[in-house]
Amino acid sequence: MASSERNLQTCEVPDATVQRLPLYLEKLKLLQAIGVEDVSSRQLAESLDIKASQLRHDFHYFGGFSRPGRPYRVEKLVTALEQIIGVDRPVPTAIVGAGHLGQALANYPGLQLQGFPIRAIFDVNPKLLGLEIRGQPVRDLDDLEPVCRREGIKIGVITVPASSAQEVVNRLVAAGVTGLLNFAPTELKVPGHVSVRHERLTVGIMALSFKVKCGALARSAAGNEPGPLAGSA
Amino acid sequence: MASSERNLQTCEVPDATVQRLPLYLEKLKLLQAIGVEDVSSRQLAESLDIKASQLRHDFHYFGGFSRPGRPYRVEKLVTALEQIIGVDRPVPTAIVGAGHLGQALANYPGLQLQGFPIRAIFDVNPKLLGLEIRGQPVRDLDDLEPVCRREGIKIGVITVPASSAQEVVNRLVAAGVTGLLNFAPTELKVPGHVSVRHERLTVGIMALSFKVKCGALARSAAGNEPGPLAGSA
Numbered sequence: 105m106a107s108s109e110r111n112l113q114t115c116e117v118p119d120a121t122v123q124r125l126p127l128y129l130e131k132l133k134l135l136q137a138i139g140v141e142d143v144s145s146r147q148l149a150e151s152l153d154i155k156a157s158q159l160r161h162d163f164h165y166f167g168g169f170s171r172p173g174r175p176y177r178v179e180k181l182v183t184a185l186e187q188i189i190g191v192d193r194p195v196p197t198a199i200v201g202a203g204h205l206g207q208a209l210a211n212y213p214g215l216q217l218q219g220f221p222i223r224a225i226f227d228v229n230p231k232l233l234g235l236e237i238r239g240q241p242v243r244d245l246d247d248l249e250p251v252c253r254r255e256g257i258k259i260g261v262i263t264v265p266a267s268s269a270q271e272v273v274n275r276l277v278a279a280g281v282t283g284l285l286n287f288a289p290t291e292l293k294v295p296g297h298v299s300v301r302h303e304r305l306t307v308g309i310m311a312l313s314f315k316v317k318c319g320a321l322a323r324s325a326a327g328n329e330p331g332p333l334a335g336s337a
Numbered sequence: 338m339a340s341s342e343r344n345l346q347t348c349e350v351p352d353a354t355v356q357r358l359p360l361y362l363e364k365l366k367l368l369q370a371i372g373v374e375d376v377s378s379r380q381l382a383e384s385l386d387i388k389a390s391q392l393r394h395d396f397h398y399f400g401g402f403s404r405p406g407r408p409y410r411v412e413k414l415v416t417a418l419e420q421i422i423g424v425d426r427p428v429p430t431a432i433v434g435a436g437h438l439g440q441a442l443a444n445y446p447g448l449q450l451q452g453f454p455i456r457a458i459f460d461v462n463p464k465l466l467g468l469e470i471r472g473q474p475v476r477d478l479d480d481l482e483p484v485c486r487r488e489g490i491k492i493g494v495i496t497v498p499a500s501s502a503q504e505v506v507n508r509l510v511a512a513g514v515t516g517l518l519n520f521a522p523t524e525l526k527v528p529g530h531v532s533v534r535h536e537r538l539t540v541g542i543m544a545l546s547f548k549v550k551c552g553a554l555a556r557s558a559a560g561n562e563p564g565p566l567a568g569s570a
Contacts, residue, residue: 115551115554115555117547120353122544122547122548123540123544125543125544125547126537126539126540126543126544127537127540129543130537130539130540188547188550189543189546189547189550190543190546190547190549190550191543191546195546195549197542203441204437204440204441204444205438205441205445207437207441208436208437208438208440208441209538211437212438212538214522214538214539215538215539215542218539218542218543219543219546220539220542220546258546258549259542259545259546259549261542282549282552282553283545283546283548283549284545285541285542285545289447297552297556298552299545299548299549299552300545301541301542301544301545301548303538303541304359304360304363305442305445305447305448305536306359306363306447306448306451306453307356307359307360307363308518308534308536309430309448309451309453309492309494309518309534310358310359310362310422310423310424310451311355311356311358311359311534312492312516312517312518312532312533312534313422313423313424313428313452313453313491313492313516314355314358314421314422314423315355315516315532315534316423316428316491316492316515316516316532317421317422317423318348319515319530319531319532320515321348322348323530
């Protein structure tokens with residue numbers, strides 16, 4: 105589906121579907137890498153441990169991608185999903201906050217590989233200025249606006265303490281950045297045209313704790329046999 | 338609801354609900370901290386930008402928590418959710434892989450605060466051994482099994498390269514760990530009684546990229562006015 109054919113309707117998509125799009129793309133790129141040319145909705149869904157009906161429902165928002173009963177062409181689907189997600193071209197990304205977490209993200213090769221090259225890193229700590237991370241020097245926060253405008257930064261990753269996050273957000277927004285990936289454990293105020301995603305580590309580990317507790321309950325109820333609630337991989 | 342009253346039924350809960358439980362707990366603890374004693378389902382749902390019906394549906398799995406039409410007692414709900422999630426007592430956690438990401442997680446105060454004290458950190462890199470992170474020394478991977486058993490580690494955080502992840506998983510499972518928080522970009526094989534949660538950074542940033550793209554489409558369709566698709570905070 106050419107970009108010009110997409111209408112606003114393809115943006116009226118439930119959040120749960122938006123979360124699954126990258127998983128589909130990741131799996132399809134794996135298949136592509138090992139030379140698979142076609143995949144059915146059932147095969148693709150099974151490989152991701154979801155229902156085929158869910159997958160087809162998700163794809164339906166974007167036109168379905170294939171005739172009913174016909175498999176998907178892996179290459180075409182990869183191209184379409186990259187376009188839909190917006191990684192058909194690099195998405196210039198900046199990291200604000202070069203502490204442990206910011207450096208971990210800057211060092212993570214997957215970001216560049218998936219289409220999010222780190223084009224700038226900022227911090228206020230004078231000891232970090234000039235430190236090179238994968239070829240990017242840590243810059244002073246005061247340079248944020250001109251550097252972000254020059255690099256055309258689209259996504260700002262916020263890895264500063266909660267107390268500094270809103271100020272950083274204000275600067276990124278003033279610099280024309282419209283997507284914020286927030287790791288600071290705080291809410292943020294943004295204008296209507298800016299999108300925010302909160303990455304909450306504690307949510308993940310708590311969800312896991314719930315599953316672990318359920319697993320233990322199942323085992324003790326069954327007399328210490330491995331529980332029926334299979335761990336997912 | 339006392340722990341002894343919980344039956345296995347409360348573990349037959351959709352993943353989407355499990356993901357929201359920590360968000361409810363986090364918000365309720367905030368309310369508790371500022372002295373709020375009662376909150377209605379509508380107020381709580383609005384504060385989290387979700388539908389009140391969704392919230393009530395989620396809580397229904399666990400017995401509902403209040404009489405219809407009556408608000409929730411914040412303190413009681415916090416206690417109940419902590420128990421359900423499994424953070425009514427500390428959940429001893431270990432980090433395997435003391436690189437940038439592992440150190441970032443070990444340094445993150447929120448983990449301990451939310452009930453996941455880091456009781457052990459492991460690595461294979463001789464330069465990292467003995468490095469103290471918030472009072473925890475980095476230990477040799479060979480000590481993993483005895484240390485994890487001694488500390489009663491329940492959750493293992495995996496922050497090693499993809500190529501090492503499965504071996505680390507095997508060791509953690511052999512050490513009696515039943516919950517794995519995986520940051521390595523690879524699938525893992527685990528026995529049925531072990532729960533795994535994959536933290537995929539690229540999923541988050543891609544979901545954000547989709548929203549950014551939709552925002553830009555909306556603005557260009559509306560003639561460069563801020564789009565109707567409000568950014569969420």
